[in-house]
Amino acid sequence: MNQDELKRLVGQAAADYVQQNVASGAVIGVGTGSTANCFIDALAAIKDRYRGAVSSSEASTARLRAHGIAVLDLNEVDNLPVYVDGADEIDAQGHMIKGGGGALTREKIVASIAREFVCVVDASKLVPVLGAFPLPVEVIPMAQAAVTRALAAQGGAPALRRTADGKPYLTDNGNVILDWSGLQIEDPVALETRVNQIPGVVTVGLFAQRGADICLMGTPQGVQRATYRA
Numbered sequence: 712m713n714q715d716e717l718k719r720l721v722g723q724a725a726a727d728y729v730q731q732n733v734a735s736g737a738v739i740g741v742g743t744g745s746t747a748n749c750f751i752d753a754l755a756a757i758k759d760r761y762r763g764a765v766s767s768s769e770a771s772t773a774r775l776r777a778h779g780i781a782v783l784d785l786n787e788v789d790n791l792p793v794y795v796d797g798a799d800e801i802d803a804q805g806h807m808i809k810g811g812g813g814a815l816t817r818e819k820i821v822a823s824i825a826r827e828f829v830c831v832v833d834a835s836k837l838v839p840v841l842g843a844f845p846l847p848v849e850v851i852p853m854a855q856a857a858v859t860r861a862l863a864a865q866g867g868a869p870a871l872r873r874t875a876d877g878k879p880y881l882t883d884n885g886n887v888i889l890d891w892s893g894l895q896i897e898d899p900v901a902l903e904t905r906v907n908q909i910p911g912v913v914t915v916g917l918f919a920q921r922g923a924d925i926c927l928m929g930t931p932q933g934v935q936r937a938t939y940r941a
């Protein structure tokens with residue numbers, strides 16, 4: 712199976728998980744990226760069971776609506792039984808690097824409301840230590856240079872994310888992203904806390920304080936489930 716087939720496999724496994732574990736009438740939290748897209752496509756088949764979804768990006772909102780799935784504002788929802796999203800890296804404790812697709816802030820907000828975070832990845836995302844994937848940091852534009860210096864002082868090399876035509880990439884929130892390469896993140900919870908305290912940082916793409924509860928991982932042998940928190 713190639714990587715796209717593994718993503719489709721876990722997208723379907725996540726929809727099956729939701730159908731088996733989430734009561735009808737609930738609202739589903741939905742992430743962003745190519746694996747989350749596979750989940751959205753699979754969710755379409757069971758959409759009539761649920762009230763709708765809370766989305767973590769404009770891109771996921773468009774895909775949900777294209778499937779006829781109602782998208783609710785998070786402010787209208789006081790509980791989410793589950794949030795399903797991909798990751799750029801995940802370790803054996805369920806800590807993740809996210810934000811390769813630029814949606815880290817909304818992802819972290821929606822995930823923080825959810826009772827359960829179900830991470831959907833292909834096996835290439837499992838790593839012993841986080842950091843080979845450059846860590847995304849969303850930053851208020853006026854603080855770009857100051858935050859770049861503050862991150863570089865801790866090691867590694869933060870670089871402004873750019874679009875294909877060389878312009879600064881802007882998030883759905885109108886902010887820039889610094890992709891921080893050259894890290895070996897031995898203590899993800901401590902680094903998440905430290906980076907979030909730098910003035911101008913909106914969100915760091917470390918999801919460690921609130922990591923995944925469950926991971927559905929697509930492997931050539933099928934979907935493997937890891938549970939990190941009961």
Ligand code: 5RP
Binds near residue numbers: 745746
């Ligand atoms: C988007 C994300 C994605 O979950 C992450 O980049 C993984 O994406 P994909 O499933 O396309 O590999 O955090 O901000």
